[in-house]
Amino acid sequence: GQNIDQPTEMTATEGAIVQINCTYQTSGFNGLFWYQQHAGEAPTFLSYNVLDGLEEKGRFSSFLSRSKGYSYLLLKELQMKDSASYLCAVLDSNYQLIWGAGTKLIIKP
Amino acid sequence: DAMVIQNPRYQVTQFGKPVTLSCSQTLNHNVMYWYQQKSSQAPKLLFHYYDKDFNNEADTPDNFQSRRPNTSFCFLDIRSPGLGDAAMYLCATSRGEGGYYEQYFGPGTRLTVT
Numbered sequence: 001g002q003n004i005d006q007p008t009e010m011t012a013t014e015g016a017i018v019q020i021n022c023t024y025q026t027s028g029f030n031g032l033f034w035y036q037q038h039a040g041e042a043p044t045f046l047s048y049n050v051l052d053g054l055e056e057k058g059r060f061s062s063f064l065s066r067s068k069g070y071s072y073l074l075l076k077e078l079q080m081k082d083s084a085s086y087l088c089a090v091l092d093s094n095y096q097l098i099w100g101a102g103t104k105l106i107i108k109p
Numbered sequence: 110d111a112m113v114i115q116n117p118r119y120q121v122t123q124f125g126k127p128v129t130l131s132c133s134q135t136l137n138h139n140v141m142y143w144y145q146q147k148s149s150q151a152p153k154l155l156f157h158y159y160d161k162d163f164n165n166e167a168d169t170p171d172n173f174q175s176r177r178p179n180t181s182f183c184f185l186d187i188r189s190p191g192l193g194d195a196a197m198y199l200c201a202t203s204r205g206e207g208g209y210y211e212q213y214f215g216p217g218t219r220l221t222v223t
Contacts, residue, residue, distance in 0.1 A: 042214035
């Protein structure tokens, strides 16, 4: 079966750095997405990785290792508005998007 | 601004009473998706349209139907809502099917079944 694993919840302090991990087992791989979802709102796109390595976009970076079936989202200089769920999703060999359940990130002052 | 719009944002229906959720988009995207998302769970794809081609997920209950009368609009019909159908329903669009195409989500409709 296809599976995406993420921690259920993480807590971090305002101004700090946090890394949210995602491991996947899917039938094929055509890229990995990270989405941000605030409570009661729709997911919004953060990043897409299809090649190994780190992609940096402002305070957010996303890393991929295809051989390990592993990705992480790195958030720097955390702000209170970063409190949200972060969803990892993988495009499988049929270009179907397989979603993780999301990691709820709580930021404390 | 180009966007995905869902109406209503909150819908309350009675057990067994049919309900229709609507989605419209100004992005002119070919693909439209309907997802069901329950609290703290991953979005679950119900079906998607590539233009007028309808693709139903294997495990989507028959109770859920969809219509796409034109490029801009897509509807989700729940014929006989049960208590287990209470969830957030998300509509999304993308430019294409297959390959890398970011999905753009509407704000969602939160359905309550009483």
